[in-house]
Amino acid sequence: MQIVSSIAAMQRLAKKWQRAGTRIGFVPTMGYLHAGHLSLVKRARQAVGKNGKVVVSIYVNPTQFAPTEDLSKYPRDLKRDLKLLRELKVDAVFTPSDAEMYSNKSQNAFSTYVAEEKLSQTMEGASRPTHFRGVTTIVAKLFNIILPDVAVFGQKDFQQAAIIKRMVTDLNFPVKIIVAPTLREHDGLAMSSRNKYLTGDLRRQATILWRAIQKTQAAVKKAKSISAAKQKADLKKLIESEPDAKLDYVEFFDPETLSPVSKISHGAQIALAVFIGKTRLIDNAKL
Ligand code: AMP
Numbered sequence: 001m002q003i004v005s006s007i008a009a010m011q012r013l014a015k016k017w018q019r020a021g022t023r024i025g026f027v028p029t030m031g032y033l034h035a036g037h038l039s040l041v042k043r044a045r046q047a048v049g050k051n052g053k054v055v056v057s058i059y060v061n062p063t064q065f066a067p068t069e070d071l072s073k074y075p076r077d078l079k080r081d082l083k084l085l086r087e088l089k090v091d092a093v094f095t096p097s098d099a100e101m102y103s104n105k106s107q108n109a110f111s112t113y114v115a116e117e118k119l120s121q122t123m124e125g126a127s128r129p130t131h132f133r134g135v136t137t138i139v140a141k142l143f144n145i146i147l148p149d150v151a152v153f154g155q156k157d158f159q160q161a162a163i164i165k166r167m168v169t170d171l172n173f174p175v176k177i178i179v180a181p182t183l184r185e186h187d188g189l190a191m192s193s194r195n196k197y198l199t200g201d202l203r204r205q206a207t208i209l210w211r212a213i214q215k216t217q218a219a220v221k222k223a224k225s226i227s228a229a230k231q232k233a234d235l236k237k238l239i240e241s242e243p244d245a246k247l248d249y250v251e252f253f254d255p256e257t258l259s260p261v262s263k264i265s266h267g268a269q270i271a272l273a274v275f276i277g278k279t280r281l282i283d284n285a286k287l
Contacts, residue, residue: 001085002092007101007145010094014055014147023052026148026175028139031058032075032193033084036183040152041088043180047150053091055146062098063113064134075196094146101141114140114171116163119258123251123271124159124282135160136167148175156182156190158271158284162258182283184210190283197279205242206276209283212239212250216270220287225265228252239274248273248280255286 004010017024025044029037044054058081065071078095085093102110113133119125120132143151153161161179168177183191188210189203198206212235219226232250239247250272252264261268264287271284 001082001090003082003095004092005095005097005100007096010055010092010096010145011147013092014145017053018147023048023149024147025052025054026142026146026151027054027056028142028151028153029056029058030060030074030193031081032077032196033081034183034191034193034195036154036156036191038084038088039183040154040180041085041090043178044150044152045088047152047176047178052149054089055092055094055148056085056090057094057096057142057146059094059096059101059138059142061101061134061138063102063137064131066128066130069128070194075193094142101138113137114167116167116170119159119163119166122159122253122258122260123249124273127248127273132160132163136163139164140167140171140173143173143175150176150178152178152180154182155179155284156192157282158255158269159258182285188214190281192281194279194281198276202244202277202279205244206279206281208239208242208245208276209272209274209281212272213270213283213285216264217285217287220264220266220268225263228260228262228264231264235272239272242276244277246275248275252287 025048027040027044041056060074062071114136115133116136125132153164165177168175187207189206216231235250236247239245251260252268252270253260255269268287270287273280273282
């Protein structure tokens with residue numbers, strides 16, 4: 001497994017593979033890997049086959065964090081991550097530094113961003129206004145460095161996947177986007193690097209996101225069509241019955257357009273963000 005931290009070296013390697021007709025599968029991550037990440041790596045291998053190359057990036061991208069967020073505290077364990085990726089026979093891991101990715105930023109000279117302007121306005125985009133601009137910018141940069149034929153993203157970040165797909169279509173990136181299912185702990189909590197922050201009773205309280213989703217799934221199954229406004233009010237009450245839980249948002253929307261729906265029926269998507277203590281968790285599911 002090659003560990004590459006320079007952009008020039010990664011591009012050289014990718015171009016060499018490309019010239020040889022080797023398919024490249026790519027999984028972007030911020031590291032502190034869990035089984036959810038590893039399932040994306042396996043999906044990438046499946047997509048490019050044993051003769052293809054799988055590249056994983058590990059980079060905590062500062063432009064997708066607001067100044068008030070957990071950038072400096074974001075969990076990291078590169079040694080463990082590399083061990084896990086080696087076991088999966090990943091071909092290359094791209095681990096650039098901030099100076100490498102935003103070389104001119106200290107001189108305030110980095111000034112080109114990629115921004116999706118429609119799908120990114122609601123939910124995560126409304127709560128974290130600069131977040132998706134950071135995501136689309138870094139993913140566009142990574143696509144230009146790693147030159148993937150296929151890239152795998154998780155459904156866990158449903159809105160992010162929709163925005164990346166739109167960016168790829170709008171800007172004609174020659175890459176196929178695969179969206180892979182969310183892996184969960186036994187009690188339903190979606191796997192996340194941030195789950196590390198959930199100490200003591202917070203870990204139990206964090207299952208409230210999955211319980212809220214399941215309650216809504218059961219309600220839709222029973223009533224066929226329910227009022228989004230009423231369901232939002234009911235879920236806020238349910239979620240905030242946990243002592244350290246605070247609802248940021250819950251939304252019901254069309255999974256293709258991300259447009260909110262006022263009546264929830266089978267096939268609609270639910271997404272929510274909840275603070276459990278200081279940790280902000282997100283989850284989503286089809287209803
Ligand atoms: P992150 O390291 O949080 O930026 O996530 C990297 C990729 O892993 C993204 O495409 C996420 O959607 C995906 N991912 C995160 N958590 C999960 C999970 N529990 N199951 C599947 N994919 C996930």
